[in-house]
Amino acid sequence: MSEKKYYSRSPEEWKKIDEEKRRAYLQRSQQLRRRAYTFLLINLFVVVVIILGYFIFKSFPRPQQSYIAFSGSLSFQLIMGKSEDYYPDEAIDVKIKAINDSKKTVALKIKGFSMKIFSETNDIVYKFNYNGTVEKNIESYQSVLIFSLKHERELKLSPGTYRIDTEIILDKKNIRLQRTFNVKEDIFISLSSKDDFFFPGEDSIISIYFTNHSLYNGVLQLNSMKFSIDSKFLDIPMEKKIFSISEGERVKIIDIKFKAPKEKGAHPVKVETTFLMGKEIRNFSAQKNIVVASKDDLSSLKNLRIITDSVIVTPIGSEIKFKVFLANDSSKDKFLILNRFFLQISKASVDFYKYDISQSFKLMVPAYSKRMIFDTESWQKLIFNEEGKYNVEIVVYTNKGVIKHNYQILVH
Structure with missing residues (x-):
């Protein structure tokens, strides 16, 4: 009898292949079960640690401070x-x-x-x-x-x-x-200017202020002063001046007139002074950077907005204090000329508080920062003795246009 021929595999070979597949499947299943079991044990361990940590943390005494x-x-x-x-x-x-x-x-x-x-x-x-x-x-x-x-x-x-x-x-x-x-006592001088920046070569003013956080009450006499920009001293005319000053008082000593540098950028300014306080001679100095920018640097109003730190709900009869800021959401410093500021607080078309001032000064708002432009504490007390919703309208007029902000304060 002739031997049987198979065109694929013999039954024995197929049986052998099936056995190998079955062993591989069982081995793979066992590996997956062990992995799942290990993962479950790890999760249970983490849960136990968290629970134990919670109760251990609760059992610890609270941190003690004398206050x-x-x-x-x-x-x-x-x-x-x-x-x-x-x-x-x-x-x-x-x-x-x-x-x-x-x-x-x-x-x-x-x-x-x-x-x-x-x-x-x-x-x-x-x-x-x-x-x-x-x-x-x-x-x-x-x-x-x-x-x-x-x-x-x-x-x-x-x-x-x-x-x-x-x-x-x-x-x-x-x-x-x-x-x-x-x-503690502290006495110092400081430099201040109306403008945040100057145009190249323009006539400019910086003021020197004397702040007295001490118990001294009496006469203050300016004897000498040196003023420098970029470490170069300028010839500033000065007369000896006598002031009366009390504790906690801040007085303007002198306005220094000078020409701004012609180069754009930040320039260090320093002033050195000698004062006679009673019978004692005291030396004081102060410094700051002034910024020079050209008219081409004046910015658009894009990415500028008005924000405040005002409350929006307050009890009846309470005083509200808040500040108004210009916020710069861009990656570049913003240079503007502010011409007018308007603030109005009203209820049912009746004006309760109104502030409107037209005064031009140069304003710089740093990148991703804000610049305060108004503080109610420097104006007057805002007290609300009637319940209701008050509308707050703020408008800033600049050389490039107008920025507005409106919100409500609920008094109850």
């Missing part, structure tokens, strides 16, 4: 109005706040409060005591003001280091807060 204390879910803070030192002519600003750090409303009950401020020699320079009971519910993640020194008294202090001791008497615990601060 922060805790009672349950409430934290109590002694807050200074300034992060830096105070001057003798500045009123000390101290606030005590209670903050609810929980998701639920917390009842606060204060049975007494006291504050003392001590000098370096441990003398009491200020004290306040309240022995009554105050109760207040504090909403979740909200705070209440317990005490404000500025509301009680305008306290100004002589130079030195001072310590604040505060005690808050609660139902089950007394909270003690403590903080130190410094009061």
Whole structure:
């Protein structure tokens, strides 16, 4: 009998191939199961670590600072109005706040409060005591003001280091807060100009101001002055001048007239002065960079906008303070001439506050930055004694056109 011939593979060969495929499939399946199992173990390990870390973190004591204390879910803070030192002519600003750090409303009950401020020699320079009971519910993640020194008294202090001791008497615990601060004297001169930049070679003015953050009250006499641009001294006519100055006062000493450099860019300006203060001779110096730009550098209004730091909701009877800025959203400095500034606050077509000034000066807004152009504190107090929506309209007139900004303030 002749031998059978197969045109592909024999049954034995196909069986062998199927066995190899089956073994490869089982091996691959086992590898995938081991990988999935390993991945599951890793995930479970990470979850366990996170849960353990959470409970371990909660078990650690909260960080302690002498001006922060805790009672349950409430934290109590002694807050200074300034992060830096105070001057003798500045009123000390101290606030005590209670903050609810929980998701639920917390009842606060204060049975007494006291504050003392001590000098370096441990003398009491200020004290306040309240022995009554105050109760207040504090909403979740909200705070209440317990005490404000500025509301009680305008306290100004002589130079030195001072310590604040505060005690808050609660139902089950007394909270003690403590903080130190410094009061220091500082007397200096500064340079200021109306314009942010100058055209090449134009007649320009820089003013020298004398600031007295000290206890000195008396006569101030300018004896000598040197003025330089790019380290080259200029011949500036000067007469000896006598001024009266008080603590906390800032006075203009002199206007320096000069021609701006012809080269564009930043140029260092420096002034050196000698003053007679009472019987003491004092030397002061100041410096700044002035910028020279040509008329070809005057910019378009593209990427410029008006912004403010104003609140948009406020309680009735409150005072509002805000600043107005020009913001530059482009990658290049913007050079403009501001010709007029207009601000109007109205309600139901009735004007409550209006400020309109036409005054030309050169303005530079750095790239990706902002430049303040108005501050309500330098104008007047803005107090709203009627409920409702107030419309705020701001218009800036420049050599390249007009920029506008409108928004509303809700008084309730």
